[in-house]
Amino acid sequence: MPQLSKARRIGVFGGAFDPPHLAHRALLETALHELRLDTVHVVPTGDAWHKPRQLSAANHRLAMAQLAFGDVPKICIDNREIARAGPSYTIDTLRQIAAEAPGAELFLIMGADQAAALTRWHEWQAIVQLAIICVATRAHLSNTNDLFEAEKLFPERFLHLGLPALHVSATQIRSNIVNGQPVQTLVSEPVARYIADHHLYLSH
Numbered sequence: 772m773p774q775l776s777k778a779r780r781i782g783v784f785g786g787a788f789d790p791p792h793l794a795h796r797a798l799l800e801t802a803l804h805e806l807r808l809d810t811v812h813v814v815p816t817g818d819a820w821h822k823p824r825q826l827s828a829a830n831h832r833l834a835m836a837q838l839a840f841g842d843v844p845k846i847c848i849d850n851r852e853i854a855r856a857g858p859s860y861t862i863d864t865l866r867q868i869a870a871e872a873p874g875a876e877l878f879l880i881m882g883a884d885q886a887a888a889l890t891r892w893h894e895w896q897a898i899v900q901l902a903i904i905c906v907a908t909r910a911h912l913s914n915t916n917d918l919f920e921a922e923k924l925f926p927e928r929f930l931h932l933g934l935p936a937l938h939v940s941a942t943q944i945r946s947n948i949v950n951g952q953p954v955q956t957l958v959s960e961p962v963a964r965y966i967a968d969h970h971l972y973l974s975h
């Protein structure tokens with residue numbers, strides 16, 4: 772009997788990655804494994820419309836993403852949002868990736884803070900139609916058992932990853948650096964070295 776060809780399973784993991792840290796990597800590895808993904812596009816954001824602060828230069832964030840995740844099998848560091856002029860919209864990225872891989876199933880990977888804000892994203896309903904939303908718990912969010920607003924409307928388009936709550940955030944890392952505190956338990960050694968070599972995050 773002829774083998775039915777299975778749809779490719781493509782993960783998309785976006786973020787400022789300013790800097791990329793160990794919880795990002797744990798989330799990426801958990802998603803790859805639990806969702807049996809064929810590949811994951813790690814997409815550093817360009818001009819992030821939803822981040823209130825100025826991000827570090829894109830070339831630094833891209834270089835650090837390469838150092839943080841470059842050795843994870845099956846991933847590609849995807850610079851399309853950085854290369855794109857104007858605001859970074861996830862829906863544009865998903866549409867491009869869908870067009871590049873016809874018939875693939877898309878899985879959008881995010882932490883619970885982003886899932887909670889999803890209904891404020893540009894064309895969020897189109898995002899939910901195009902990709903399964905794969906959510907990891909975030910340590911600082913309370914009522915983690917509550918369904919997200921978008922999930923209440925489209926429960927069949929959400930799934931929850933089995934990543935334990937990890938007390939790591941880029942905010943914490945930047946603050947540690949400003950305050951002369953160590954970051955060794957929060958970022959990989961090459962990322963820590965890159966931050967030091969390029970004098971990143973020394974002022975707010």
Ligand code: ATP
Nearest residue numbers: 785786787788794881882885907937939940941942
């Ligand atoms: P910041 O503290 O500057 O807001 P961040 O640590 O949330 O940054 P981002 O680059 O904004 O890092 O996050 C990229 C993605 O990774 C988002 O979907 C975010 O929810 C998720 N993420 C970040 N940290 C964690 C964590 N500790 N556990 C689970 N998901 C996380």
